[in-house]
Amino acid sequence: MSFLDQKKTKRLFAIHGWSGIALGVLLYVIVLTGAVAVFAHEIGVWSVGGAANDKGLTQPVDRIIRGLADKVDPKYRDDVGAYTVESGALSVFFHTHETKPNGDIGDRGVRFLVDPATGSVLSRAEGWSSDIYGQDQASALKRFLIDLHVQLYLPSPWGLILTGILGLAMMVAATSGLIMHRHILKDIFVAPRPGNLLLHARDRHVLAGTWGLPFAFLLAFTGSFLSFAFTIGMPIVSMSAFGGDKMLVGEILGGHAQTEDKTPAVVTNLDAVLADGQQRAGSAPTYIHVGHWGRADAKVGVWFEPPAGDLGFLQLGFNGVSGAFEGQKPRVGSKPSFGATASSVLTALHYGLFAGLLSKIIWLSLGLASCYVILTGMVMWFTRRREDPAWAPWTRMVPAIGYGLPLAMLVSAHFYFQAIGRSDTATWTPWGFALATLAVIAAAVAMSDRVELTRRLVLATAISAGLLPLARMMAGGRSWGEAVAIGEPVVVSIDLLLLIAAAALTWHWKGSPQPQWLRRRLAAAAQPEPAE
């Protein structure tokens, strides 16, 4: 397979190894949180204890939205977006597009959370959308995990730029690995060989890397695309072709009407539009948007789950006054194009949400397989340098990040449940993660025995996972009986998965090698007492 001479292979090997070891920790964070974020919706539902009303937009919402429209400042009726959140409440956001003080385009308006069954307003918040959604306490855990994956919880746009670069680094690692490996097809079924530790570590890394290569490349490419699209792509297009008018670019990409008609008009019945759209799409609506509410040029867009066998979410357009169906709307622009199709497919392939639970499980497995490749790559790197005193302390990095990250994610969930119901849940959730990370780093620095560090981290992760269902229930979350009674399978499923994970980790902890100090103590105890 390899067409490189020894010198070039060696150079490529160095690029592959150094890029992997330099960015491996951040890559592992992105890939693992990404794998978990595939189930972001389920995590959101579980964290709020399930939805008593899970009818979503299939229940009547027209009367509620119309009633709220009368209560808001007319300037915020420019755009209206509505969907149901994890708790089953209807979120309705009346907003307009304005330029933020930092020059970015943002949505500013009023967001209501409404009980869709009774129409009573649960909460009202006014301001920039980023601030409103950023302070949404109930979805704090889900949002934190997504933020960690999307932009490493760094300020925008730096986090997105960094994750985009990491995506490129992952592509470099995948490509260089492919070129370096001389017998990629011959070795595709060769199990890791026993004996030599380094050879064994190499086989594990190469085998997992080879099988996961197409998807590692695909997920890295689509991730980079999504990161760079709005941080670099859109500003470049806006500067080069639209004189820096980001608002105009947004309008064109959104496919909004070019000709305006501000004549007052009554908005069509949204329930009728949703029913019509559902019949056409053959799947459930997830989001409804009304542009230019109360005007003759009003447009309604309805988003649907991907129809059976398709990859992308479906968006149907309707006239906002007559309710007449106007056709399927592409993801980008107003007319079908290669760019719109590519954007839709790339997004769908990155998220893996296109076929319900099955595609989510497969995408989660792909993410976990990529984590395995990253970790085994690190094991190989440190095994090769285990005799070097300069590198020896760094060998503890592998268990520290391998188990430390899942542990920190679990601790952040514990903090979330401790703070739930308060106004600072969204603050404490990331703090839980940060404190757990610092504790793991301190443990890795303090403990010189890597085996002991591994054992303690495994045990801590097992305890943390095992106690999480209890913490959720003690924080006022639904019990299993209550969850079953309202027909919510997600709560019980995630609780059970956590308990299974805790049991598996405890089993692993019990079977893992004993640390040096315990081995020495046991050996000393086994020594026969000297005869008097």
Add this chain to the structure above:
Amino acid sequence: MNANLASVIAIVVSLTGILLLAFENPKRRRAFGLPPHNSATLWRAAWILILLPPLYLLARQETAPLMMWLGALSVAGWVVAMRRPKSAPQSAEGTNRPLTTMTAWLARRGRAVAKRS
């Protein structure tokens, strides 16, 4: 046919082919200390089993099941290939035990299928 059902059937059929190829693979057999087993019929059957489902899905333009087939097979193929001889050392982190048990089970099923064919 339901898209998810089509995906599952495609994955199971192709996974059978993967198991057969793993059973036949000469380098793998050497690592396990097994005698060579070169059956052209088995090899052809394995490739037919692997390639038939994606070709069918492609012909029907079932893009979602096709992507799920590709994703699932890359994970399942890895799990099959990961099975190690018993004398192999535990990894430094000891992360392989559940995987080894699973791959051993899959390999046993693969051998049973291969014997029947």
